[in-house]
Amino acid sequence: MAIYTLYIFNRHCECIYHSSWKRVAGAGGGSPPPPGGSAAPAPAGYNNIVDPATAAAAATASTAAASTAAEGGGGGGGGGLVGAGNPSSSAAAAAAQQGDPYAIAEEAKLVYGVVFSLKNMVSKLLPRKNSEGFLSYKTSTYKLHYFETPSCLRFVLTTDPASDNMRETLRQIYSDIYVEYVVKNPLVKHGGVIRNELFRTHLNSFIRSLPNYN
Numbered sequence: 001m002a003i004y005t006l007y008i009f010n011r012h013c014e015c016i017y018h019s020s021w022k023r024v025a026g027a028g029g030g031s032p033p034p035p036g037g038s039a040a041p042a043p044a045g046y047n048n049i050v051d052p053a054t055a056a057a058a059a060t061a062s063t064a065a066a067s068t069a070a071e072g073g074g075g076g077g078g079g080g081l082v083g084a085g086n087p088s089s090s091a092a093a094a095a096a097q098q099g100d101p102y103a104i105a106e107e108a109k110l111v112y113g114v115v116f117s118l119k120n121m122v123s124k125l126l127p128r129k130n131s132e133g134f135l136s137y138k139t140s141t142y143k144l145h146y147f148e149t150p151s152c153l154r155f156v157l158t159t160d161p162a163s164d165n166m167r168e169t170l171r172q173i174y175s176d177i178y179v180e181y182v183v184k185n186p187l188v189k190h191g192g193v194i195r196n197e198l199f200r201t202h203l204n205s206f207i208r209s210l211p212n213y214n
Helices: 052-072 075-081 090-097 100-127 168-183 197-209
Strands: 001-011 016-020 136-138 143-148 155-161
Touching: 001 100, 016 100, 016 143, 075 155, 100 143, 100 155, 155 168, 155 197, 168 197
Parallel strands: none
Antiparallel strands: 001 016, 001 155, 136 143, 143 155
């Protein structure tokens, strides 16, 4: 079993923390990707999320550049249009595989979109209002685990498909690490991008100590 990535989203749907552990692209691009569809082998436990405003501006510039290239290129069989409109192809995929923070920010938006849609769908299908709701889902390449706090802080963890339910693990990350090193730290802006070294170090140690991490 293996643990791939952790995303933390604030109440405004912004990704404020991202960590990658065992996400290494395989042959032909085969990897255990989350809904974003890219593999980003960043340093273990390193938060490579940029501020949302900066990421949005970079994404707009990147889209404009890609559109210009698509219109101006493409001689000899339309090579400049290969993969046009596909967010996980060409330069976007290459950037994500190199751990590009802007590409990962875009990936985080896709992850949140999937979680948001599934959460709403499950809430409408629940037979009772007091049921726990959306906890996880599994594909052939990964399993996504979800935990939400009363303050609308959302933790999303991706693992290999054989992993057990990691909801309690996410609860521990929140109560024992996030609360201790973010909420109780007067120097950290609550709800903002987390760049706390103590948080990163303790989170990385905790993940590596889990039986799922191998």
